[in-house]
Amino acid sequence: MVINRFQFLRVVFLLVLCAGVSLINVKGPVFHNVTWKQSNNPYNVVGDFQIPIGVTLTIKAGTRVVFNMDFRLLIVGKLKIEGSLKNPVKFFGNVTNGGPMIVFQSTNLSESSISYCNFYGPKPALQINQGDPATGTLNANFIFINNSAISNYYGGQSSIAISVNNSVLLQSDVTRGLILITNSDITSSTIDQNAICNLTNCKIKSSTISNGYSGFNEASTVIWKSILTQCTVNVQQNTIVIEESNLTDVFVGGDGAFILRKSSANGLTISFAWSHVELTSCKIINKKNETMVMGWVNVSCCDIQGNKQNTGIIVNGLLFNLDDTQTIVNSSFYNFAIGIQVSASEGPITIANNNLYQNSKYNLYNKYGYNIVATNNWWGTSNPNKIKKKIYDYYEDILTGKVLFNPFLQNKNPNVKCLQ
Ligand SMILES: *[C@@H]1O[C@H](CO)[C@@H](O)[C@H](O)[C@H]1NC(C)=O
Ligand SMILES: *[C@@H]1O[C@H](CO)[C@@H](O)[C@H](O)[C@H]1NC(C)=O
Ligand SMILES: *[C@@H]1O[C@H](CO)[C@@H](O)[C@H](O)[C@H]1NC(C)=O
Ligand SMILES: *[C@@H]1O[C@H](CO)[C@@H](O)[C@H](O)[C@H]1NC(C)=O
Ligand SMILES: *[C@@H]1O[C@H](CO)[C@@H](O)[C@H](O)[C@H]1NC(C)=O
Ligand SMILES: *[C@@H]1O[C@H](CO)[C@@H](O)[C@H](O)[C@H]1NC(C)=O
Ligand SMILES: *[C@@H]1O[C@H](CO)[C@@H](O)[C@H](O)[C@H]1NC(C)=O
Ligand SMILES: *[C@@H]1O[C@H](CO)[C@@H](O)[C@H](O)[C@H]1NC(C)=O
Ligand SMILES: *[C@@H]1O[C@H](CO)[C@@H](O)[C@H](O)[C@H]1NC(C)=O
Ligand SMILES: *[C@@H]1O[C@H](CO)[C@@H](O)[C@H](O)[C@H]1NC(C)=O
Numbered sequence: 001m002v003i004n005r006f007q008f009l010r011v012v013f014l015l016v017l018c019a020g021v022s023l024i025n026v027k028g029p030v031f032h033n034v035t036w037k038q039s040n041n042p043y044n045v046v047g048d049f050q051i052p053i054g055v056t057l058t059i060k061a062g063t064r065v066v067f068n069m070d071f072r073l074l075i076v077g078k079l080k081i082e083g084s085l086k087n088p089v090k091f092f093g094n095v096t097n098g099g100p101m102i103v104f105q106s107t108n109l110s111e112s113s114i115s116y117c118n119f120y121g122p123k124p125a126l127q128i129n130q131g132d133p134a135t136g137t138l139n140a141n142f143i144f145i146n147n148s149a150i151s152n153y154y155g156g157q158s159s160i161a162i163s164v165n166n167s168v169l170l171q172s173d174v175t176r177g178l179i180l181i182t183n184s185d186i187t188s189s190t191i192d193q194n195a196i197c198n199l200t201n202c203k204i205k206s207s208t209i210s211n212g213y214s215g216f217n218e219a220s221t222v223i224w225k226s227i228l229t230q231c232t233v234n235v236q237q238n239t240i241v242i243e244e245s246n247l248t249d250v251f252v253g254g255d256g257a258f259i260l261r262k263s264s265a266n267g268l269t270i271s272f273a274w275s276h277v278e279l280t281s282c283k284i285i286n287k288k289n290e291t292m293v294m295g296w297v298n299v300s301c302c303d304i305q306g307n308k309q310n311t312g313i314i315v316n317g318l319l320f321n322l323d324d325t326q327t328i329v330n331s332s333f334y335n336f337a338i339g340i341q342v343s344a345s346e347g348p349i350t351i352a353n354n355n356l357y358q359n360s361k362y363n364l365y366n367k368y369g370y371n372i373v374a375t376n377n378w379w380g381t382s383n384p385n386k387i388k389k390k391i392y393d394y395y396e397d398i399l400t401g402k403v404l405f406n407p408f409l410q411n412k413n414p415n416v417k418c419l420q
Pocket of ligand 7: 225226245
């Protein structure tokens with residue numbers, strides 16, 4: 001049978017329809033500049049697609065890149081993803097337990113860029129590889145990552161390797177390295193303990209932010225000018241710092257250190273039996289019976305209120321360094337059952353210039369065997385007998401120390417300046 005050109009084209013067309021795949025299968029190293037565009041959609045990655053040094057892969061708006069098998073784009077040269085708001089580039093990585101869709105290695109990351117690109121997992125989206133160190137910063141702007149991951153294995157560097165801006169992370173993980181995320185929404189996602197992130201101007205919801213061993217000494221994850229809702233902050237090691245942010249229903253736990261400055265919180269639980277907590281210039285409302293337990297305390301200029309049944313803070317006083325001094329100063333604790341409870345302390349603790357008042361059981365509860373100096377505080381009254389009634393100490397149980405509260409303030413400390 002002789003097939004004419006029309007019939008031949010129809011057969012090809014039907015084959016394409018039946019298979020549901022295009023004829024653009026890509027793989028292997030390419031040694032010339034390549035541009036992928038929408039008119040050839042989709043691009044099926046059927047082998048490692050490698051871009052060597054000196055070569056650029058440009059992916060234009062509307063292009064779809066499909067990984068049905070566990071291959072990747074390996075970028076040693078340059079990658080330019082140039083989607084648009086109306087017509088983003090889309091990567092589909094429907095491969096479970098696979099390696100990343102795009103891997104950068106031994107390259108100057110500043111020469112690549114990603115703009116308006118959606119990544120659908122579960123295959124991880126982006127990774128900076130170890131090996132010959134990459135340099136520079138990869139700018140990823142207006143990306144959307146769903147059910148996928150970003151990872152930076154390019155160890156030892158002190159600068160940000162991936163800068164994610166104006167983006168959305170949904171059900172995704174940031175698994176490693178130094179990563180900057182700005183102006184982005186992070187929902188139902190995880191910042192892993194090996195990732196050291198700077199999250200600035202982000203809306204973070206139902207997510208977990210961890211910090212741990214990273215290879216960088218004392219490295220901290222920083223959250224700045226952000227909104228955290230229903231999040232878990234898990235500081236396994238080192239420090240997580242949150243500044244100028246608003247928190248709702250946040251749980252902080254772990255063995256590292258936690259710093260909250262110039263922030264406000266509505267529902268903050270701290271479960272930090274052994275560790276350092278600094279709260280500076282914060283307004284904290286714990287009306288859902290939350291409490292804040294910490295091993296070492298540094299609270300200044302905070303306004304902290306409860307629901308009349310809970311305890312404001314419980315200090316366990318377990319110090320890493322006996323020279324560390326613990327302080328609670330210039331702060332207000334009110335509307336709790338117990339304002340401040342000191343359960344243990346291995347070093348001196350200073351409680352001064354605070355307003356400790358309107359707490360239903362005790363303004364200060366000394367639960368351990370040493371005296372506490374708590375002078376120059378306002379206790380809601382200038383009657384020493386009434387002050388004593390709201391202090392639990394030696395006079396309630398001779399096994400505990402005394403609270404030395406004299407002299408005390410005659411008026412509420414007006415110097416408590418909360419939230420700057
Ligand atoms: C790719 O294009 C760039 C300029 O955009 C050029 O410098 C480079 O030599 C080209 N590479 C190849 C392999 O043609
Ligand atoms: C992903 O792949 C699985 C089989 O591996 C398939 O059942 C599923 O429909 C695919 N999902 C999408 C969105 O393509
Ligand atoms: C990396 O590329 C950027 C932008 O082209 C350039 O400014 C920088 O000098 C490059 N860095 C190195 C180490 O080549
Ligand atoms: C994100 O991915 C999940 C499954 O992986 C899917 O059910 C959901 O519709 C996706 N959401 C968006 C906004 O793409
Ligand atoms: C993020 O994008 C905005 C513009 O949308 C720009 O002003 C800002 O400098 C970018 N930030 C970073 C860290 O790239
Ligand atoms: C976090 O990133 C923002 C935006 O780039 C920057 O202004 C700020 O200094 C960074 N913070 C830290 C602690 O590096
Ligand atoms: C936090 O809330 C205060 C008061 O509502 C507001 O002025 C501030 O802009 C908020 N901060 C952020 C990062 O949303
Ligand atoms: C307590 O926090 C304040 C504010 O950051 C800081 O200046 C001070 O050094 C801290 N005190 C101790 C003992 O670390
Ligand atoms: C609130 O917490 C206190 C302990 O801090 C507990 O005794 C009390 O039963 C709790 N109340 C509710 C309603 O959970
Ligand atoms: C407490 O407030 C007083 C008076 O405003 C101020 O001099 C002092 O520096 C404050 N101390 C701390 C640790 O904030």
